Amino acid sequence: MTRTMFDLCGADQRLRFSPFCWRVRLALAHKGLEAETRAWHFTDKQAIAFSGQQKVPVLVDEDDEVIVDSFDIMAWLDDKYPVVSLLGEGEAQRRARFIKHWAEGALAPAIMKIAILDVFAAIDPKDRDYFRESREQRLGSRLEDFQDAQEGARLLDAALKPLRAQLEDAPFIDGERPGGADYLAFGMFMLPRVVRPQPLLEEGDAAHGWHERMLDLFDGMARNAPRVSG
Amino acid sequence: MTRTMFDLCGADQRLRFSPFCWRVRLALAHKGLEAETRAWHFTDKQAIAFSGQQKVPVLVDEDDEVIVDSFDIMAWLDDKYPVVSLLGEGEAQRRARFIKHWAEGALAPAIMKIAILDVFAAIDPKDRDYFRESREQRLGSRLEDFQDAQEGARLLDAALKPLRAQLEDAPFIDGERPGGADYLAFGMFMLPRVVRPQPLLEEGDAAHGWHERMLDLFDGMARNAPRVSG
Numbered sequence: 001m002t003r004t005m006f007d008l009c010g011a012d013q014r015l016r017f018s019p020f021c022w023r024v025r026l027a028l029a030h031k032g033l034e035a036e037t038r039a040w041h042f043t044d045k046q047a048i049a050f051s052g053q054q055k056v057p058v059l060v061d062e063d064d065e066v067i068v069d070s071f072d073i074m075a076w077l078d079d080k081y082p083v084v085s086l087l088g089e090g091e092a093q094r095r096a097r098f099i100k101h102w103a104e105g106a107l108a109p110a111i112m113k114i115a116i117l118d119v120f121a122a123i124d125p126k127d128r129d130y131f132r133e134s135r136e137q138r139l140g141s142r143l144e145d146f147q148d149a150q151e152g153a154r155l156l157d158a159a160l161k162p163l164r165a166q167l168e169d170a171p172f173i174d175g176e177r178p179g180g181a182d183y184l185a186f187g188m189f190m191l192p193r194v195v196r197p198q199p200l201l202e203e204g205d206a207a208h209g210w211h212e213r214m215l216d217l218f219d220g221m222a223r224n225a226p227r228v229s230g
Numbered sequence: 231m232t233r234t235m236f237d238l239c240g241a242d243q244r245l246r247f248s249p250f251c252w253r254v255r256l257a258l259a260h261k262g263l264e265a266e267t268r269a270w271h272f273t274d275k276q277a278i279a280f281s282g283q284q285k286v287p288v289l290v291d292e293d294d295e296v297i298v299d300s301f302d303i304m305a306w307l308d309d310k311y312p313v314v315s316l317l318g319e320g321e322a323q324r325r326a327r328f329i330k331h332w333a334e335g336a337l338a339p340a341i342m343k344i345a346i347l348d349v350f351a352a353i354d355p356k357d358r359d360y361f362r363e364s365r366e367q368r369l370g371s372r373l374e375d376f377q378d379a380q381e382g383a384r385l386l387d388a389a390l391k392p393l394r395a396q397l398e399d400a401p402f403i404d405g406e407r408p409g410g411a412d413y414l415a416f417g418m419f420m421l422p423r424v425v426r427p428q429p430l431l432e433e434g435d436a437a438h439g440w441h442e443r444m445l446d447l448f449d450g451m452a453r454n455a456p457r458v459s460g
Contacts, residue, residue, distance in 0.1 A: 091318055094405045095325030098396050102332060105391030161335030166328050175324045 003028075006048055006058040009039040010122040010195070014226040017122065017194035019108070020070040022187035022222070024057045027074045029218040030183065031081050035059070042127040070187070071100055074180055086180035099173065100184045106159040107188045111200070113152030116143055118195040122228055156200070160207045167206040171213060178217060186214045190222060197230030233258075236278055236288040237267040240352040240425070244456040247352065247424035249338070250300040252417035252452070254287045257304045259448040260413065261311050265289070272357040300417070301330055304410055316410035329403065330414045336389040337418045341430070343382030346373055348425040352458055386430070390437045397436040401443060408447060416444040420452060427460030 005025070008018035016022070016037070028035050040047060040056050051058045051068050059067045059076075067076045074086045075093065087093045112119075116135065120143055123131055132143060139146050163185065166173055173181040189211055192200045201208035215223035235255070238248035246252070246267070258265050270277060270286050281288045281298050289297045289306075297306045304316045305323065317323045342349075346365065350373055353361055362373060369376050393415065396403055403411040419441055422430045431438035445453035 085321070088321055090322075091315070091404045091409050091411070092320075092322035092325060094396075094400070094403065094409075095322060095329060095411055097399070098329055098332075098392055098403060098411065099325060101392035101395035102328075105395055106336070106388075158336075162328055162331035165331035165335055166324075169327070170324070173324065173328060174321045179321050179324075181321070181325055181328065 002060075003033065003035040003062050004060045005035045005037050006040040006056045006060075007037040008056050009041060009124075010228075011124040012122075012226070012228075013039040015122055015194055015228065016225060017119065017191045018056060019103075019187035019189075019191050020055075021057045022190040023070040023183045024059060024073050025221070026183040026186065026217065027077055027086050027180070029221055030086060030178070030180075031077055031084050033077070033081060041124050043130050071097065071184070074183070086183070088180070096180050096184060099181045102159075102162065103185045103188045107156070107185070110152050110155035110159050111188060111192055113147065113155060114149050114200070115152075115192040115196055117147045118228070119191065122195040160205075163210070164206045167210050172210065178214065182210075182214060186211070186222075189214075190225070193222075194225060194227050197228060232290075233263065233265040233292050234290045235265045235267050236270040236286045238286050239269040239271060239354075240458075241354040242352075242456070243269040245352055245424055245458065246455060247349065247421045248286060249333075249417035249419075249421050250285075251287045252420040253300040253413050254289060254303050255451070256413040256416065256444075256447070257307055257316050257410065259451055260316060260408070260410075261307055261314050263307070263311060271354050273360050301327065301414070304413070316413070318410070326410050326414060329411045332389075332392065333415045333418045337386070337415070340382050340385035340389050341418060341422055343377065343385060344379050344430070345382075345422040345426055347377045348458070349421065352425040390435075393440070394436045397440050402440065408444065412440075412444060416441070416452075419444075420455070423452075424455060424457050427458060 005021065005028070007016050007021045007025070009016055025037070045054050048054065048056065048058045051066050053068055055068065057068070057070055057073060059073050061067065061080070067073045078086050078088070087096045120128065120131060136142055163173070170176055172178045173185060189200065201211055235251065235258070237246050237251045237255070239246055255267070275284050278284065278286065278288045281296050283298055285298065287298070287300055287303060289303050291297065291310070297303045308316050308318070317326045350358065350361060366372055393403070400406055402408045403415060419430065431441055
């Protein structure tokens with residue numbers, strides 16, 4: 001078995017907190033495909049230079065095909081391993097893409113308000129200058145000024161409205177069983193879960209129930225992922 | 231032709247501003263189906279009592295089948311008139327439902343912050359007590375205190391992020407051609423378009439370009455809808 005995924009890690013290499021890598025790990029499990037994950041730090045740009053870009057996830061499939069970008073990897077897996085669809089085709093795939101954009105445009109900003117300093121604390125010291133510079137340029141403020149757990153909780157509560165409404169009819173975004181849309185959204189929640197000891201969601205919240213179900217999938221693959229201790 | 235849709239109207243019966251009714255009007259046009267719309271006021275509960283509930287849209291199809299709720303009507307149309315799908319089935323339909331919840335949970339609150347007093351001004355005087363009481367109970371504040379165009383614009387800008395990102399790849403949410411997800415989202419924009427003279431979106435915004443394309447569909451069905459004058 002030579003399928004390999006380059007997977008962002010913390011100073012403790014067991015800490016895997018990239019939302020985008022988690023999408024792919026769950027997508028692979030959904031298809032029953034195994035992959036060796038290779039711990040990768042933000043500044044290990046040389047290690048993935050072969051992919052022609054600088055971000056993970058990078059998937060190197062069995063026959064040395066190289067695929068990047070979490071959504072593109074999921075679409076590629078659907079093409080190469082069509083049994084048990086992830087994103088589907090046509091409108092189904094377009095609508096999954098919308099849910100990806102909701103996860104990145106609504107959930108992620110709220111979660112980063114809550115957890116960006118926890119990420120900073122969890123990453124390898126050698127990555128910290130890179131992380132601070134790249135994020136502070138993107139955010140237009142210092143990490144310490146951006147972090148605001150109370151404002152983040154308020155944003156998260158608003159961002160979760162479509163998810164909570166969706167879960168009134170079925171246990172997963174995609175219906176009775178989890179699908180590509182669930183992985184696209186859930187990956188985002190693995191960042192705060194891994195880098196912070198505090199729970200993000202409260203019991204009784206429909207989003208919490210879904211989060212618990214997602215943690216349980218594939219023999220607790222996500223639930224058993226190492227976390228920082230409290 | 232005996233297909234009839236009960237359609238919310240203003241004091242001027244030509245003003246049709248219900249997001250939910252617009253979804254159905256566009257969905258019918260998408261399938262090439264004609265329908266007579268019947269002007270209906272908020273307080274005309276008796277006129278739709280036969281539907282077993284109190285809200286529009288209510289569709290009475292050719293053979294006297296009665297269907298309510300915009301999403302359920304769209305799904306029903308897919309079953310009864312399967313040529314040219316709106317929502318599709320399985321995961322495609324589930325993901326369309328998520329986009330419905332985004333439209334109602336993220337777009338609608340922003341738009342109502344901007345336009346609720348314009349709705350109040352546009353509706354029939356006989357509907358105003360009902361509208362004020364039902365909305366003020368739901369919102370927990372007076373209409374005049376809830377309206378806040380500046381805060382609404384800020385919320386709208388944040389809510390539009392997934393839509394703008396989605397439009398980077400294709401002209402419509404559903405891809406190269408508009409589909410059910412586009413109608414679910416676009417209906418929401420017809421409320422401010424009809425009840426306010428000011429444009430909601432600015433030129434140069436990807437959401438504005440999409441909004442223009444949606445207005446043009448079906449020989450300008452939405453563009454030509456009567457509006458309040460400036």
